[in-house]
Amino acid sequence: EADIYQTPRYLVIGTGKKITLECSQTMGHDKMYWYQQDPGMELHLIHYSYGVNSTEKGDLSSESTVSRIRTEHFPLTLESARPSHTSQYLCASSERSDNGGYTFGSGTRLTVV
Amino acid sequence: AQSVTQLDSQVPVFEEAPVELRCNYSSSVSVYLFWYVQYPNQGLQLLLKYLSGSTLVKGINGFEAEFNKSQTSFHLRKPSVHISDTAEYFCAVSGAGGYQKVTFGTGTKLQVIP
8 A cells, every 4th residue: 555654653852862753655756745743833844855865955944854865765864852853743745746735644743851 | 935824723613514614825826725634643634636627626525625716715615524524624735837835824623513
């Protein structure tokens, strides 16, 4: 079944730790995205990729980095987590044309203590 | 630049009653419009989309939306809601064509009351 997977679903981590949020999709989509979601706020785009070896920063300033070495895999890394990074992180993918809208993963809820 | 406004942050409605969730957008170019639903502890799921053609768009779970270019609106409607429709609903807009940025609204929480 074509889908998009995010792990872990929940993560509580101490300040200063390095973490990687995983995102994989089985649909062969060219485009992938990372969004940050906070209650009552619009989704903020933090990173996106239009294909292998292509990554761009989004609208929201972020201290995270991403990589796209394989089409299906788009991990997000925080080198040194801070309490301000506490949020829900959503990964999404879409076909090249975007006509179909986005397919979202179930999200990773990150808490930095 | 484009923007999306969802005026209602919360909408309570009784089961089997009709509901309308409002969405207004602004954009200087032709647009694609989307509605997504997010159930608790889940990601967003595409409900329906408007790309071109008929202004009345039907989606999953009995929802429909009407594109009104003159009023720059894309309101979501359902004639009779169920408890299972309790969720948060997000309107989104992008410029028409590929490689266009998508802007999401702040969401409307639909609470269906038994």
